[in-house]
Amino acid sequence: MKSIIFLLMMLVMPSLALAAQEPTERVKLGVADIIGIASDSALSVEQKKQSLSDVIEKHVDIQASAQRVLGKYWRQASDTEKRQFMVLLKGVLVDTYIVLLEQYDNQTVDYTSETIKKKVYASVDTEIHTKENTIPVSYQLYQRNNEWKIYDFVAEGLSMIRTFSNDYQSTLKKSGVSGLNEALTAKLAQG
Numbered sequence: 675m676k677s678i679i680f681l682l683m684m685l686v687m688p689s690l691a692l693a694a695q696e697p698t699e700r701v702k703l704g705v706a707d708i709i710g711i712a713s714d715s716a717l718s719v720e721q722k723k724q725s726l727s728d729v730i731e732k733h734v735d736i737q738a739s740a741q742r743v744l745g746k747y748w749r750q751a752s753d754t755e756k757r758q759f760m761v762l763l764k765g766v767l768v769d770t771y772i773v774l775l776e777q778y779d780n781q782t783v784d785y786t787s788e789t790i791k792k793k794v795y796a797s798v799d800t801e802i803h804t805k806e807n808t809i810p811v812s813y814q815l816y817q818r819n820n821e822w823k824i825y826d827f828v829a830e831g832l833s834m835i836r837t838f839s840n841d842y843q844s845t846l847k848k849s850g851v852s853g854l855n856e857a858l859t860a861k862l863a864q865g
Contacts, residue, residue: 697796712778735823751851
């Protein structure tokens with residue numbers, strides 16, 4: 675069940691930009707991008723990975739996500755460590771999505787509400803409908819340079835940011851951002 679929830683969250687998560695759009699419209703465009711990748715049987719796995727990487731680059735605020743995942747360790751990290759972590763986090767997202775896209779089975783998404791706070795934060799609430807049930811998912815966006823991008827999403831109380839942060843805490847405590855970067859580099863190299 676959790677893998678289906680993550681798949682559904684991932685289907686909507688990456689596409690939330692395009693400067694002239696409001697947050698909900700950007701989520702809708704992103705859903706179309708991700709579903710297009712998931713349903714294109716002509717694409718090889720490597721082509722899907724590249725397409726996912728492009729979608730993430732365009733629509734996810736990797737810096738905002740990375741800062742929240744690392745928390746206090748972000749401030750302690752060097753600029754080089756921060757840049758490396760952002761590249762690795764993007765790689766983790768691509769590897770996660772590629773596995774989850776294989777489980778795509780024509781799920782549908784309803785957009786239920788949009789809330790904008792302080793002109794730079796937005797929340798877009800959705801419901802993802804599977805054959806078995808409906809899963810509420812909330813996408814958190816940040817506006818930087820007049821462009822909305824996602825930095826987190828929450829499904830059934832499970833936040834992407836908190837999940838990654840919790841997963842990385844022991845490594846961060848033991849060996850800092852440089853140690854986490856080494857561990858993620860090794861993990862991504864394994865495939």
